[in-house]
Amino acid sequence: xxxxxxxxxxxxxxxxxxxxxxxxxxxxxxxxxxxxxxxxxxxxxxxxxxxxxxxxxxxxxxxxxxxxxxxxxxxxxxxxxxxxxxxxxxxxxxxxxxxxxxxxxxxxxxxxxxxxxxxxxxxxxxxxxxxxxxxxxxxxxxxxxxxxxxxxxxxxxxxxxxxxxxxxxxxxxxxxx
Amino acid sequence: xxxxxxxxxxxxxxxxxxxxxxxxxxxxxxxxxxxxxxxxxxxxxxxxxxxxxxxxxxxxxxxxxxxxxxxxxxxxxxxxxxxxxxxxxxxxxxxxxxxxxxxxxxxxxxxxxxxxxxxxxxxxxxxxxxxxxxxxxxxxxxxxxxxxxxxxxxxxxxxxxxxxxxxxxxxxxxxxx
DNA sequence: CGACACATGTAACACGTTACATGATTTG
DNA sequence: CAAATCATGTAACGTGTTACATGTGTCG
Numbered sequence: 036x037x038x039x040x041x042x043x044x045x046x047x048x049x050x051x052x053x054x055x056x057x058x059x060x061x062x063x064x065x066x067x068x069x070x071x072x073x074x075x076x077x078x079x080x081x082x083x084x085x086x087x088x089x090x091x092x093x094x095x096x097x098x099x100x101x102x103x104x105x106x107x108x109x110x111x112x113x114x115x116x117x118x119x120x121x122x123x124x125x126x127x128x129x130x131x132x133x134x135x136x137x138x139x140x141x142x143x144x145x146x147x148x149x150x151x152x153x154x155x156x157x158x159x160x161x162x163x164x165x166x167x168x169x170x171x172x173x174x175x176x177x178x179x180x181x182x183x184x185x186x187x188x189x190x191x192x193x194x195x196x197x198x199x200x201x202x203x204x205x206x207x208x209x210x211x212x
Numbered sequence: 213x214x215x216x217x218x219x220x221x222x223x224x225x226x227x228x229x230x231x232x233x234x235x236x237x238x239x240x241x242x243x244x245x246x247x248x249x250x251x252x253x254x255x256x257x258x259x260x261x262x263x264x265x266x267x268x269x270x271x272x273x274x275x276x277x278x279x280x281x282x283x284x285x286x287x288x289x290x291x292x293x294x295x296x297x298x299x300x301x302x303x304x305x306x307x308x309x310x311x312x313x314x315x316x317x318x319x320x321x322x323x324x325x326x327x328x329x330x331x332x333x334x335x336x337x338x339x340x341x342x343x344x345x346x347x348x349x350x351x352x353x354x355x356x357x358x359x360x361x362x363x364x365x366x367x368x369x370x371x372x373x374x375x376x377x378x379x380x381x382x383x384x385x386x387x388x389x
Numbered sequence: 390c391g392a393c394a395c396a397t398g399t400a401a402c403a404c405g406t407t408a409c410a411t412g413a414t415t416t417g
Numbered sequence: 418c419a420a421a422t423c424a425t426g427t428a429a430c431g432t433g434t435t436a437c438a439t440g441t442g443t444c445g
Contacts, residue, residue, distance in 0.1 A: 040403075040404050040405070040433085041310075041403095041404080042308045042309075042310045042313045042314075043308070043404080043405080044404080045313075045314070046313050046317055049317040049318070049320075049321050050317065050320075050321075052321050052323075053320065053321055053322070057424075057425085058424075058425065058426085059423060059424045059425075060424095063423095068316050068317055068320055069312075069313060069316055073308045073309075073313075076405085076406065076407070077424085077425085077426090078406080078407075078408085078409095078425095078426075078427080079404095079405065079406070079407095080425095081425065081426055081427085082404090082405085082426090082427090083404085083405090085426095086403090086404085103423095103424070103425090104424095104425080119314065120314065120318055120324055120329050121329070121332065122332075123332050123333040123335070123336035123337070124310050124311045124314070124333065124336070125336060125340070126336075126337070126340035126343075126364070126368065129310075130307045130433095131219045131220075131250045131433095132219075132250075132360075132363060132364075132367070133218075133219045133222075133301050133306075134301045134363070135246075135359070135360050135363040135364075136219045136222075136223050136246060136250075136360075137219075137222070137296065137297065137301070138356075138359055138363075139245050139246055139356035139357070139359050139360045140223055140226040140227065140245055140356065141226070141297055142355055142356050142359065143226075143227075143230065143245055143355075143356050144226050144227075144229050144230055145230070146229075147297055152297050152298070155298070155299075155300050156300040156301065158300070159300035159301070159302060159303075160300070160303070163302070163303035163304075166303075167303075178319055178320075178381075178385065179315075179316035179317065179319050179320050180316070181381075182312070182315055182316050182319070182378060182381070183309075183312050183313075183316045185374060185377055185378075186309060186311070186312035186315075186374050187303070187309075187312075189370040189371070189373055189374040189377070190309070190367070190370055190374075191303065192370065193366040193367055193369065193370035194366070196366055197362060197363050197366040197367075200362055200366070201359060201362075204355075204358075204359070208355065216405085216406085216431090216432085217405080217431075217432045217433070218431095218432075220432080220433075221432080234396075234397090235396075235397065235398085236395060236396050236397075237396095253433090253434065253435070254396085254397085254398095255397090255398075255399080255434080255435075255436085255437095256432095256433065256434070256435095257397095258397065258398055258399085259398090259399085259432090259433085260432085260433090262398090263431090263432085280395095280396070280397090281396095281397080307405095
């Protein structure tokens with residue numbers, strides 16, 4: 036089994052561990068839990084559900100009185116979920132860091148104004164940071180959403196620190212223009 | 213044009229801006245620049261090159277004396293690259309943070325020992341951190357690789373801080389077992 | 390000669406994304 | 418009644434991943 040790009044798969048599985056749900060509801064619950072940080076397209080839910088069913092991790096129930104199809108997690112699904120929660124996210128199976136790649140390559144390509152790239156990125160990152168703060172102040176987020184927001188905050192802070200670090204290194208190395 | 217999952221595309225484009233290269237060389241250079249942090253499968257290079265050529269961003273040159281095919285960046289490719297370097301990576305078009313999703317959902321699913329999930333993750337993250345330190349000490353990384361390593365370090369540090377934060381919040385909320 | 394790096398590619402498949410089609414229900 | 422929300426799905430396409438096939442050159 037692959038270990039990459041399975042957040043949605045596992046996320047839906049986790050939601051179904053709470054109770055059987057139908058597709059539309061899953062999207063709502065997912066967005067509630069993560070605070071619409073990474074909005075989930077409804078279509079994606081259905082395709083993912085189909086794949087989960089194909090793999091025997093969920094089972095579609097009979098049609099509701101209203102025509103709604105409730106999905107339930109299976110034993111195999113529960114095992115998969117336990118596995119997911121029990122296994123840490125390794126540094127190696129994370130998606131490539133686009134920003135890191137961008138700067139790493141920027142310094143190797145002649146004619147690229149790296150300092151300017153860094154500055155523009157920092158402006159953007161700081162804006163995101165402010166949006167985040169505003170978001171956090173504006174509502175009464177649930178525990179899970181609150182944790183997600185904090186994760187974003189810590190990550191953006193680290194990015195700002197790294198950008199500063201890059202600037203320092205670059206000026207020290209002496210790479211003007 | 214999508215803005216997600218294009219690191220490899222743009223990365224190769226950036227390498228070709230330095231000088232025309234053939235596929236195998238691109239993999240080597242990519243791994244050198246990023247320090248094999250996210251090793252690149254050779255096959256991926258060729259498929260990506262084919263797509264880049266399809267989109268008119270690179271052009272395949274004549275076969276070498278040795279049968280090697282050198283690819284060169286086109287004007288359109290150069291424009292695309294300028295665009296990439298000039299546009300910051302937005303917080304919204306980053307891939308979903310699997311760890312954040314995992315913990316966010318873990319706290320909503322009954323029967324999950326969240327504290328234990330956090331602890332296991334921290335152990336793993338700290339191990340990655342040590343590997344990183346060892347790696348950094350062991351060699352004489354180039355500027356670009358060094359920056360990538362630093363990015364990883366800052367990110368892992370942020371993750372550790374966040375995990376601590378989660379633990380604090382969770383014990384404060386009082387969610388034992 | 391055997392193993393290994395160099396070099397190029399293809400095929401099958403994974404997940405993720407967007408756009409579209411369709412209809413029922415609710416609400417202003 | 419019109420618009421929005423609820424609800425389910427499909428189709429086409431994108432990048433990324435892995436495994437496989439194929440051949441050359443080099444070095445011990």
